[in-house]
Amino acid sequence: xxxxxxxxxxxxxxxxxxxxxxxxxxxxxxxxxxxxxxxxxxxxxxxxxxxxxxxxxxxxxxxxxxxxxxxxxxxxxxxxxxxxxxxxxxxxxxxxxxxxxxxxxxxxxxxx
Amino acid sequence: xxxxxxxxxxxxxxxxxxxxxxxxxxxxxxxxxxxxxxxxxxxxxxxxxxxxxxxxxxxxxxxxxxxxxxxxxxxxxxxxxxxxxxxxxxxxxxxxxxxxxxxxxxxxxxxxxxxxxxxxxxxxxxxxxxxxxxxxxxxxxxxxxxxxxxxxxxxxxxxxxxxxxxxxxxxxxxxxxxxxxx
Numbered sequence: 001x002x003x004x005x006x007x008x009x010x011x012x013x014x015x016x017x018x019x020x021x022x023x024x025x026x027x028x029x030x031x032x033x034x035x036x037x038x039x040x041x042x043x044x045x046x047x048x049x050x051x052x053x054x055x056x057x058x059x060x061x062x063x064x065x066x067x068x069x070x071x072x073x074x075x076x077x078x079x080x081x082x083x084x085x086x087x088x089x090x091x092x093x094x095x096x097x098x099x100x101x102x103x104x105x106x107x108x109x110x111x112x
Numbered sequence: 113x114x115x116x117x118x119x120x121x122x123x124x125x126x127x128x129x130x131x132x133x134x135x136x137x138x139x140x141x142x143x144x145x146x147x148x149x150x151x152x153x154x155x156x157x158x159x160x161x162x163x164x165x166x167x168x169x170x171x172x173x174x175x176x177x178x179x180x181x182x183x184x185x186x187x188x189x190x191x192x193x194x195x196x197x198x199x200x201x202x203x204x205x206x207x208x209x210x211x212x213x214x215x216x217x218x219x220x221x222x223x224x225x226x227x228x229x230x231x232x233x234x235x236x237x238x239x240x241x242x243x244x245x246x247x248x249x250x251x252x253x254x255x256x257x258x259x260x261x262x263x264x265x266x267x268x269x270x271x272x273x274x275x276x277x278x279x280x281x282x283x284x285x286x287x288x289x290x291x292x293x294x
Binding site for chain 2: 083
């Protein structure tokens with residue numbers, strides 16, 4: 001990184017910029033050990049970060065809210081169906097595995 | 113909401129579509145605060161809705177829209193938000209606690225306000241700022257970089273960063289006062 005050990009106001013502005021541009025991971029990766037410590041100990045940073053998030057929600061969330069809800073509901077439904085299938089196959093597998101272990105124990109039980 | 117908490121999974125599945133249609137706008141706006149990326153917001157929200165379908169118990173006693181958003185954020189969205197960044201943690205110089213506080217925080221005073229309340233409060237607070245402070249925030253919200261704002265305000269980049277930082281703190285104080293008064 002070009003900018004090493006940024007001051008707390010610079011860190012806040014960079015965080016705000018990354019949130020506005022949708023690239024928070026880039027900001028997180030850019031932090032040095034010292035900057036990480038500075039963030040952790042600065043109450044002002046956390047206060048300002050809350051405002052940054054609020055501004056982000058008020059100022060830019062329209063971009064996300066214009067998505068096609070119809071298409072999105074089908075995505076959610078597909079996700080639910082895949083979870084239903086997974087649950088069914090896992091319960092079937094459990095059922096299939098269950099009796100086997102019982103018979104095994106029964107078999108071993110008899111001689112004893 | 114009735115069908116949403118029903119014990120029958122198929123009934124719950126049928127109830128999801130109207131629920132998604134009714135809540136999508138407010139949920140995605142809420143997520144956008146923390147992610148700032150519409151594609152990622154949709155991916156996370158898809159899992160959030162599926163989690164709600166799978167385990168809707170937390171929504172049983174919800175009566176108001178505000179309560180719904182709060183409950184969904186605290187019990188469903190936060191878990192998913194944490195997962196987005198969990199894998200990154202080993203490469204970062206932030207502790208797990210600080211990373212969570214930054215990317216999926218507990219709800220602060222301002223974050224418990226509804227969108228309309230926030231917009232009103234923000235408009236009032238911006239009106240009480242000095243002209244230069246207000247201009248810096250407005251330009252930033254238009255998508256300008258610190259350098260472009262510095263050019264516009266005829267000052268240095270460092271001064272703009274400091275001005276924005278101080279203004280954010282001022283806004284936090286004003287918005288909190290408004291919140292407590294409300």
